[in-house]
């Protein structure tokens with residue numbers, strides 16, 4: 001296997017966009033291409049994440065149009081990856097495999113999504129499509145509903161009374177908004193308080209509005225290449241040290257899903273490939289689609305013992321400057337969650353963290369050498385973990 | 393190849409019969425149905441009637457619903473006597489009075505709720521409807 005690096009990265013402002021999904025992707029992609037000191041025609045393949053283009057814009061088969069929009073040639077393959085909210089991370093992992101295995105030297109990976117074009121009722125329905133359709137969907141389950149049930153399982157299993165757990169969940173939202181307020185690309189740049197979270201409208205009990213990430217438009221892209229090429233393209237190449245992906249069963253088969261088996265397996269694979277342990281990780285972008293999701297994920301990734309992560313949040317261990325900073329970008333909660341793009345936006349954040357580019361923004365994790373992304377698709381069906389490092 | 397398809401499972405559920413699969417190799421039960429035993433992967437499985445009794449493990453009150461559903465309603469997961477978990481609706485508790493103490497751990501029986509064909513569904517659907525019995 002060859003050593004693989006990320007060269008340039010690009011990302012649009014997240015929020016409501018007047019641009020099409022392809023226009024957003026093209027801007028993020030061109031930023032990544034220009035940042036890699038290459039030309040679009042140098043790209044050998046496009047790995048493209050998008051989930052609901054048909055429902056949002058009446059557009060399927062978006063990958064080839066996106067490829068030609070940014071000047072890739074008629075002979076350049078383009079592949080669409082759909083792994084629900086983890087689509088871009090699935091694309092990045094596959095791009096890594098293609099470069100590591102020697103088939104391509106230079107690929108573009110990322111994704112785009114224009115969720116706000118749908119409106120809340122259709123968007124809620126669309127997201128529900130990523131739950132199992134026959135034995136979960138007909139119950140009228142929603143994504144907030146899934147994580148609401150998870151919060152209650154967690155409270156019961158670990159004996160954290162629900163009011164206490166809800167307060168700690170609110171602290172996750174407060175932390176991520178605090179980080180996101182400093183991120184010019186974030187959808188929500190306002191700081192919030194625990195009281196505001198606990199006073200918000202109920203979405204799926206016990207989850208309230210500010211426990212939930214928003215619907216978002218946005219795109220992100222990264223250029224993936226060999227170590228040798230990356231060294232010529234950018235001053236600070238960032239290595240992809242390990243990747244892992246898992247497939248989760250529907251929730252009713254997982255039963256107690258406070259331990260998400262696909263995540264534990266994906267993380268184990270990624271850590272083993274990178275030759276590191278959870279304690280070696282300096283900075284993490286976690287899939288905080290809901291506040292409880294960040295708590296549970298941090299345990300499945302081995303960053304905290306099972307049942308202890310909510311207390312760690314309260315102690316400030318996941319803040320920037322804490323033992324293991326989680327979501328310095330603001331996370332899905334504050335930065336936003338355009339599902340086809342989210343994994344690439346996590347990668348964007350980690351790559352820049354490892355290059356030390358966020359000092360001015362005030363969210364640099366000092367001395368970060370190893371970073372981890374965690375992306376969840378569906379209600380835990382597709383799980384991707386990617387480990388990045390400044391050394392190969 | 394399939395011993396029990398979703399349609400056969402739904403049709404039985406509609407008539408008040410909860411079906412599952414019992415594995416001839418490991419003895420465990422699988423429900424809702426799938427091609428093979430959920431525990432060991434064996435295809436030596438047979439269709440059996442389940443007791444339709446279980447306990448609620450977790451739940452939520454949906455306040456913002458997807459297209460085609462009217463909030464508020466309770467989605468819950470129950471563990472059946474035979475081991476499998478089902479997701480469905482809890483129908484005999486007022487959503488405004490649903491609290492952990494009066495729901496989690498309570499015994500339920502499984503009946504059925506039928507949903508008409510909607511946008512993006514292939515046909516009518518059937519979901520377990522849980523009824524607290526204690």
Ligand SMILES: [Zn+2]
Pocket residue numbers: 415416417418419420429430431432433434
């Ligand atoms: Zn078996």
